Amino acid sequence: MNPSLAHYYVRNKLTSKLISKRVLSPISSFLQPPADLIKALRIENEVPKLSEVFSRFHSLDDERSGLPRYMPFYRFIQSKFPGFKWQVRASQGKPTLILDKPFINQSRPSLLNLLLCAVNDNTATTPALKVRYPAMQCLPDALVLDLERAFDSLSFAPSAAHFVARFAETLAKGLAGETITLVSPVCPDYGYESKNGRLRYTFEHLGDGIGLVAGRVAKTLPQLQAVLRKHGIDARLAVAAGDFEGFDASTLNRLKETREGFAHKLQISQGKLLEALGGEAESIMIAGAAGGEAAWHALTADAQQRLERHDNGCIVDNDLDYPSIFNARLPLYQAWHQQRSNEELMQILYAQGAEYAAIGKVFAAQWDNPIVIGADHNRMQPFYWLYSTIPVLYLTRVY
Template sequence: MYINSEASKYILNKIIKQKKINFKKYNLNKYKKEIQKLKKDYKFISKKNFFNSKYKYYFFWEIIRAKYSLKELTLKKRNQKRKSDKVNIEFSIFGKILGYNPSLLSMLIFEKEFKLLIKTQKFFEEIQEGCELENIKTKIKLNVIQSISKGELEIITPLCPDYEHVSLGMGLYKYTFNKLNDGLGLIGKRLSKIIVNFHNILSRHKIKFKHYLYYGDFESYSDAIQKRLNISEDEFIKRLEKSSIKMKKKNK
């Protein structure tokens, strides 16, 4: 869902000049149909002279304004001396949702995906704020939306074993791996603080979900790890089972 600005400029300039487009140049073959339609529409509109503007990409901006139901376009002049006659279009809504400003071609091609992200933005903002999460990546948002659209959201949370850890300050911790306890563990404790709120947000938005919590470590059967912890494989598993039972009791 990303087309870089260089590729965007190349395609839009070819459309404006009605020149042949080399789709392989920027690996855009899969968007050939959408781009060819843009080219056809531009040819039709330019002949009718519907948009009489000194701004080069104004036609495409107007399409975006119509597609996303924006009341008006906010134009901002560039600061560069050589580009004093050029302007930038400001779409703060996209920067806020995606974490970056998408190219013009991206907004034209991925209309369906962007509209879906705009519609669900409030939900993801609640998740981030209520669960003290950092900015949720666009790819993850789309995966969540896709799962919800299928009827039920399945969430799998891997939990690290209750390894000994020390505080580094500022909310940061470091595992020492010198000892394995049978408590909730560092990640488990953090999850316990937010899981009720997380589930409440999902329920409030009437989202059906199942949340699976699994303790484990891909290195749990490493001889080096077991030697360092001074426990056997069987004892390692028993302590994980105890951690699982405690987590289940705490979050009934």
């Protein structure tokens, strides 16, 4: 910045926020901003436009309603950048606006810079997902913007950068002409209830309908598929049923089911889920795809032994925070495995983590480019990577 502007500095700095204030505050009072500052910023041509914009979007009701004096600027910006939003919050009896500004050139612009872009019709923005996850730079902006909207409307949970990097790499393959498969593992139709505003499994019976997790999947997968197909990606759908849960005698006893009855209801549930997905989806039984019960037990036994000795394979360091994961899963384990100690329940966590690791291995073998969309609990996300780094994204949980 020009040394002659030192009299504008605060604490030996002239920040973007201070510059915005020095320029926009006079304009909002229908005055001219400091000429030396305007010359140093080289915005002599834009200042008259900013003054005209403020007058055009100004309303006498602004003063009567006590709205911030920059409200005309905000209205104008929103007319150019529909993603620009604000929230009105009361602070000490006065309304305060919290601004949600778009990203431009990978960063949040100052209010002045945003206005300068708007008056000059430079309205290209950077999708927020590309800023948050640089690995998405390999994807077209239009696709990322649509994914951003889909993730918000479908309530996807935030993921670590390495999971999103694998997701972006797989989408890039889809853009290059390869087929990808959006696959969700789904639980059987276990009984559940609403308690204190939340849904929770009771495991008191097994139905043959679309279960709690499967219902979320049925709403999500087609919408995400539509986004990808819009951008030329051949995205197929698949659902994978947890048939292995019917191998456990204590689970069957709790549900008052036989093995045959469990398997039959699961088949009916999968048929209903496929119908809800539109008929083009694929359905597999997870243990069946692994090679059957004996192969499944061998696979999960290997995975559990590795996890118990902290041989974490491809899992990223620090992803497995066992105390935190255990606390997140404890209510489910206590409902499912009643009258067991925390030490016993910790072994359940290792066993379940092994199942997720095995599922990841099965999916990597079943499809060339799978993308896992999880709908149960995102704390189990890291376990998928014990054997291979397949992309895994999670929805916010419903139980």
